[in-house]
Amino acid sequence: MRVMVLVKATEDGDKGVSPTPEALEAFKAMDRFTEELVKAGVFVAAAGLKPSPESKRIAFDGPGRTVIDGPFAETKELVAGFSIWEVKDMDEAVAWAKRSPNLWPGRSEVELRPFLEAADLAEFLTPEELSTPLTESAGSSASPDTVGWSRLVSPAALAENAV
Numbered sequence: 001m002r003v004m005v006l007v008k009a010t011e012d013g014d015k016g017v018s019p020t021p022e023a024l025e026a027f028k029a030m031d032r033f034t035e036e037l038v039k040a041g042v043f044v045a046a047a048g049l050k051p052s053p054e055s056k057r058i059a060f061d062g063p064g065r066t067v068i069d070g071p072f073a074e075t076k077e078l079v080a081g082f083s084i085w086e087v088k089d090m091d092e093a094v095a096w097a098k099r100s101p102n103l104w105p106g107r108s109e110v111e112l113r114p115f116l117e118a119a120d121l122a123e124f125l126t127p128e129e130l131s132t133p134l135t136e137s138a139g140s141s142a143s144p145d146t147v148g149w150s151r152l153v154s155p156a157a158l159a160e161n162a163v
Contacts, residue, residue: 002044002115003085003093009078010104014051014071022105029101037085042096048081090114 037043049055055070072078087093093112102108118130 004113005083006079006111007081008109009075009080010108011075013080013104014075016051026103042085044084046083
C-alpha cells in the first residue's frame with residue numbers, strides 16, 4: 001500500500017530554515033533516514049515545501065475562484081513537506097514514521113494518509129475500468145493500480161456507476 005507522509009509545519013519552520021549547526025545536523029539525520037527507506041524499498045518520493053509566505057491558495061465557490069496570498073495564519077494546518085512510501089500496511093508505516101528524525105526543535109507532527117487505490121473505489125467503477133490500467137486508458141505514467149482523480153469524481157462517472 002502507498003501512504004503519503006505529511007510533515008506538518010511548525011511556527012518556527014514556516015518562517016524558513018536558517019543554516020544553523022542544529023538545522024544542518026537535523027537535515028543530515030533526515031538524509032540518513034531517507035537512505036534507510038531507500039535501502040528497504042519503502043521510499044517512493046519526497047520533497048520539502050517553501051514557507052507559506054511564498055504560497056497561494058485557490059478558494060473554490062461553485063464556478064468562482066479566489067486567490068489568497070500567503071502567509072497563512074493557521075500554521076497547524078500547513079504542510080512543510082511530504083514523502084510517499086510503499087509499505088505492506090499502516091503498522092509498517094507507523095513503525096517507519098516513529099523512527100523518523102524530528103527536523104524541528106520541540107514538538108512536531110507527521111500525518112500518514114493511505115492513497116486511494118482502484119480497489120477502494122470499486123463501487124464507482126465498472127469491472128472494465130478496474131481491469132484497465134490508467135496508463136492504457138489515459139496515457140498517463142501513473143502506476144497501474146492508480147485511478148485518475150477525474151475518473152473518480154466526475155459527475156458522469158459517478159452517475160454511470162451509481163448503484
